[in-house]
Amino acid sequence: MSGQIIEGVYVGWDRIRESFSLDPAVSHLNHGSFGAVPIGVQRAQQRLRDEMEANPLRFFTQGLVDRIAHTRRHLAGFLGTDPDGSALVGNTTTGVAVVLQSLGLQPGDEVLSTDHGYGAVSLAIQRECRRTGAVSRVLPIPLAATDEQIVQTVRAGLRPGRTRLLVVDQLTSATARLFPAAAIVGVAREHGVPVLVDAAHAPGMLPTPVTSIGADFWVGNLHKWGYAPRGTALLAVTAPWRDRIEPLVVSWEQDAGFPARLEWQATLDYTSWLAAPAGLFTLRSLGVDRVREHNAALAAYGQRVVGDALGVPPAQLPDPGGPAVALRIIPLPAGMATTIDAARALQTRIGERLAAEVAVMSWNGRGWLRLTGQVYNAADEYERLAVRLPALLAQR
Known part of the structure; x- marks a missing residue:
């Protein structure tokens, strides 16, 4: 190497x-959309699938919750966040949906975002606002805006008492722009507004520890720049919000509280999560x-x-x-x-x-x-x- x-x-x-496993006849210049799983990680996941199919009852009922928790601790350690305040989810948009439906939005509330937001996240915000009677408001930010200008635009756009959530990107997808997430969180905290950071591209690419950003909610994919199998993301939640986080689908770990109630989804294929540490091993090896x-x-x-x-x-x-x-x-x-x-x-x-x-x-x-x-x-x-x-x- x-x-x-x-x-x-x-x-x-x-x-x-x-x-x-990439086709050698093609130039793959879009890793950011779906990533590419190293062969060694594919094999690690396949071994887990073989174990699952050899005895499904044993795989799902004997120690799987603990294995998921062990994986979460490993990934959280790499990302610099509290393992007990984190939960594995399928992808960033799933984490966003979980947070939105856990807020208890009401008519008159608003969710504030920027025009650099990811399309599916914007759709999730719009759907939750339609469902609850809340309002979605989008702040336009010029592509060439400085960090200071971005922070000032957000500051001016906050409506304390009405803005129930601010959604910002750590690194935008459509415009490839690194936002000053920590500074934005600081401004929102001054006004008592919780912040959700969409960090879909951060894990593996950016060195910033999650705790240093200080967001109430942070969610990032590991199947892009962390070489994990697809369907692997981590949602980090600060202590005051953890008891309020509810899964999109209720399953048998519901009474266990956060994060188990979020992670356990019955017959979900958990092998992508369990193989994720192999992706980080690859990254560290390189x-x-x-x-x-x-x-x-x-x-x-x-x-x-x-x-x-x-x-x-x-x-x-x-x-x-x-x-x-x-x-x-x-x-x-x-x-x-x-x-x-x-x-x-x-x-x-x-x-x-x-x-x-x-x-x-x-x-x-x-x-x-x-x-x-x-x-x-x-x-x-x-x-x-x-x-x-x-x-x-x-x-x-």
């Missing part, structure tokens, strides 16, 4: 890609800091070469707001991918015609290409995309 640094990017990792540095540098390189190919001046390439961010976005030509449907269609076309999996986002009426960096990527994959993409876009 040795390598050297050239322009901030680790090279000499050619064989790392062999640790993944070197956590080295992987983070490599991924961020490679994403920045991809943004530069593709941006240059599309005629985007360097000054117009959005800054993610932090050195560890392995997501980068590039503006697409005006009028392209201005709707979600158009963005999805273009993403599919790029995948089929250029053999490159990327993310195409529509945000505030503008189309954006999102690239990621991961250990299985190489600089020439971004270079090939840069050479071929302009011609494809010209065919619209």
Whole structure:
């Protein structure tokens, strides 16, 4: 696994890609959507599935709750949060739904978020507000806003006594922007407003311990940058709220309280959770800091070469707001991918015609290409995309 640094990017990792099942004929430049599970982690999960299928009754009834708790302690330790104040959930949007329905919203209450929020989270907020009579209010924040401007916008948008929850991203999905989450939480606390931090991309990518953010609720996926099997996320809840957290579906551990009442969902396939420590083992084996540095540098390189190919001046390439961010976005030509449907269609076309999996986002009426960096990527994959993409876009 040795390598050297050239322009901030680790090279000499050619064989790392062999640790993944990815199609070698495709450039996988969108790790941020669904991740990629290393082969060793896949095998660990398969061994757990084999154990489950060899004797389902024994697997589910003899010690599974304790095994889940042990896994939670392992993951919480890595993320820097209290294991007893955390619960395993299927993904970030599930954790968001749990928090929303546990608040007891009423008519006249409001849930405050920003226009950088993840689409499914926004839909969850809207649904809960429709169900309860509460109101969803969205704060517009310019893409180039400084951390101070973001904090000031949030401060001005809070309505103490009416704002029952503030939902902010730690790292946004559509705009690849690192938000000053800890500072935002501090401002909200001054006004008595609880905060839910959507940290879908944080575990494994960002080094910030959960406790240092101080949010009332924090939820992040480990199946993106933590190499865990899909369907693995952790919801952290501060002590005053734990007794109020209710699962979306009641099962046999309901009377055990938080977190067991949230984690136990009867015949759920728990093998993804139980195999998650193998993902963190992989990350640690590669070197956590080295992987983070490599991924961020490679994403920045991809943004530069593709941006240059599309005629985007360097000054117009959005800054993610932090050195560890392995997501980068590039503006697409005006009028392209201005709707979600158009963005999805273009993403599919790029995948089929250029053999490159990327993310195409529509945000505030503008189309954006999102690239990621991961250990299985190489600089020439971004270079090939840069050479071929302009011609494809010209065919619209």
